[in-house]
Amino acid sequence: MTGNLPGYHGCYLRIDLTKGSSDRITLDEKFLRSCLGGSGLGVALLLREGVAAVDPTSPPAALAFVFSPLVGSPLTTSAKFAVVSKSPLTQRINDSLSSSGFALAGKRTGHDAIVIIGRAAEPSVIVIDEDVVRVEPAGSLTGLLNREAQTQLRARLGADYQVASIGPAGERLVRFATISHDGRHAGRGGSGAVLGSKNIKAIAVRGSRRCSWGNPELLTEFARRLSEKSFGPATAKYRELGTASNLLAFNRLNVLPTRNFQQGSFEGAQAISPEQMNVSRERTRASCAACTIGCEHIYGLQDGKGNVRLEYENLFALGPLCGIDDAEVVLQASRRCDELGLDTISAGGTIAFAMECAERGYLDAPWLRFGDGAGLLRALDLIVSGEGIGRLLAQGSRYMAHEIGCDTIDFAPQVKGLEIPGYDPRGLQTMALGFAVGSRGADHNRSGAYEVDFSQTVDRLNVGPEAAVLAIETEDKAALMDSLILCKFLRGVFDDFFADAAEMLSLVTGWDVSQAELRATAQRIVTMKKRFNILAGWTPAEDTLPARILNQPLPEDVRAQLSPKRLLAMVQAYNIARGWTAEGWLPDGSPLGDP
Numbered sequence: 001m002t003g004n005l006p007g008y009h010g011c012y013l014r015i016d017l018t019k020g021s022s023d024r025i026t027l028d029e030k031f032l033r034s035c036l037g038g039s040g041l042g043v044a045l046l047l048r049e050g051v052a053a054v055d056p057t058s059p060p061a062a063l064a065f066v067f068s069p070l071v072g073s074p075l076t077t078s079a080k081f082a083v084v085s086k087s088p089l090t091q092r093i094n095d096s097l098s099s100s101g102f103a104l105a106g107k108r109t110g111h112d113a114i115v116i117i118g119r120a121a122e123p124s125v126i127v128i129d130e131d132v133v134r135v136e137p138a139g140s141l142t143g144l145l146n147r148e149a150q151t152q153l154r155a156r157l158g159a160d161y162q163v164a165s166i167g168p169a170g171e172r173l174v175r176f177a178t179i180s181h182d183g184r185h186a187g188r189g190g191s192g193a194v195l196g197s198k199n200i201k202a203i204a205v206r207g208s209r210r211c212s213w214g215n216p217e218l219l220t221e222f223a224r225r226l227s228e229k230s231f232g233p234a235t236a237k238y239r240e241l242g243t244a245s246n247l248l249a250f251n252r253l254n255v256l257p258t259r260n261f262q263q264g265s266f267e268g269a270q271a272i273s274p275e276q277m278n279v280s281r282e283r284t285r286a287s288c289a290a291c292t293i294g295c296e297h298i299y300g301l302q303d304g305k306g307n308v309r310l311e312y313e314n315l316f317a318l319g320p321l322c323g324i325d326d327a328e329v330v331l332q333a334s335r336r337c338d339e340l341g342l343d344t345i346s347a348g349g350t351i352a353f354a355m356e357c358a359e360r361g362y363l364d365a366p367w368l369r370f371g372d373g374a375g376l377l378r379a380l381d382l383i384v385s386g387e388g389i390g391r392l393l394a395q396g397s398r399y400m401a402h403e404i405g406c407d408t409i410d411f412a413p414q415v416k417g418l419e420i421p422g423y424d425p426r427g428l429q430t431m432a433l434g435f436a437v438g439s440r441g442a443d444h445n446r447s448g449a450y451e452v453d454f455s456q457t458v459d460r461l462n463v464g465p466e467a468a469v470l471a472i473e474t475e476d477k478a479a480l481m482d483s484l485i486l487c488k489f490l491r492g493v494f495d496d497f498f499a500d501a502a503e504m505l506s507l508v509t510g511w512d513v514s515q516a517e518l519r520a521t522a523q524r525i526v527t528m529k530k531r532f533n534i535l536a537g538w539t540p541a542e543d544t545l546p547a548r549i550l551n552q553p554l555p556e557d558v559r560a561q562l563s564p565k566r567l568l569a570m571v572q573a574y575n576i577a578r579g580w581t582a583e584g585w586l587p588d589g590s591p592l593g594d595p
Helices: 029-035 038-049 100-108 147-157 191-197 217-229 233-240 243-252 275-282 312-318 327-340 342-358 373-385 397-404 427-438 466-486 486-495 495-510 517-536 546-549 564-578
Strands: 011-016 023-027 061-064 079-085 093-099 112-116 126-130 131-139 162-165 178-180 184-186 200-206 283-286 298-300 305-309
Touching: 023 093, 029 038, 029 517, 038 079, 038 093, 038 466, 038 517, 061 191, 079 184, 079 191, 079 564, 093 100, 093 178, 093 517, 100 162, 100 200, 100 546, 112 200, 112 243, 131 283, 147 162, 147 178, 147 200, 178 191, 184 327, 191 200, 217 486, 217 495, 243 283, 243 312, 275 327, 298 517, 305 327, 312 327, 327 342, 327 373, 342 373, 342 397, 427 466, 427 564, 466 486, 466 495, 466 517, 466 564, 495 517, 517 564, 546 564
Parallel strands: 011 112, 126 200
Antiparallel strands: 011 023, 061 079, 061 112, 079 093, 126 131, 162 178, 162 200, 178 184, 283 298, 298 305
């Protein structure tokens, strides 16, 4: 065990690839308590590095792998890590999360975070063995698919290393490239392109340094009770069908984005639903490390060449959003994204946008049409090769729209450049607010406002400014979960999340933590993200939705309509409730979210 602070090592590792140096930098208890870990600690470290205004793919840019006080504890779903950087897709803050062994091994190196700056002279891998850091040539790993690269690197270094890598998409700086570990991805916003711009193919970690716990006996008992609750009804649907079970439910509610948000329901939904696939093909279940929920559902491909992890977001983005009702095509496309290192939401959203542009005659690609599975698979390959329209597709829908011109920005499915996930904002209007004000753009993981829409608290088709405080509550909860870090599928398990989180953190760290302190911490983390974005060039005009969403009701239900005026009123109410100006600026003399 290292350090005197339970749950932490009290330092981070800073690697400068240009200088060829690495340093252990102390983190004091006050600083750690103010931002915890995960997303919160990552944003705080990036603010310290002063990189908000730099090009995210330039050598001075920083990328941080960040752990949390809960990593390595007996708490279920706590084996997670955050990857935090400025996004090449949005030019704003980006914090992506992933699970499993990399988090455990990374923290055992004896660091609470690993921050990488600079650029290696040639394609390389970073190897961290506790205090020993070396950068060695990637060699034959260059150009390999994710799983191949990870397998070969572990064979080279030893099976006790855990590896995070980029696929060919990251090497080619595709703006929505992911960082992959064990088939899971820190995906949204293009963290893979940031790592690729540093000439790093992979990072391998191992270590033996474990943290102590503030109250080990009571922590073990708390963890036991939490694990028992995680087997209950709150997580039952994820165990049985996984997140893909949302498909048919969203289709019935007319909030399933279809053909680039031109409709809210898809006539082919049943054919690609998990209910149907469970009948027609083999399925297995799996869990992340240190997880008792087991939400992963893995389906076999008809060609017998592998399996695919299926979740709602890749099912929606590569299925209805592109008009595809062939389950095999959706699974093949998902596998291709995994191998190449592409975020499925941005890949599907950008291709769906291109399909509409092609149909309207704005893009010369007669082979790219809604419902054409071969066209979808071809487009994914072009994104990485850069051939033909691949150069445009690799930029994401916002950059594409600005280059194509005409009125295409009106139907580009993005907020701040980040493609919209599988929730039509017109039928889920508290979620619309969450998308509009989101620090990293449209994202269902940084705002759980759809929970409000699915409750009896609001009329989801007619939401007003009064819903702002409800959206803030879900955003604060998400910020805390992403900093502790815990899986969001535990949300329904806690009786009182902030109170339970305070007890949990107290048992881990020995701090006398209250729920009031954790609420203030969550608000501080959200404000730190706002500060980063302001330093990066944010303006109030960014906190909106595409013109299509604001000017066209859902065809299936004319009541599902959200006007620019009503969204603006909601955004202003949100900003004021946050303690910011009505436009969203931080007030003069405020602490600006400083930890």
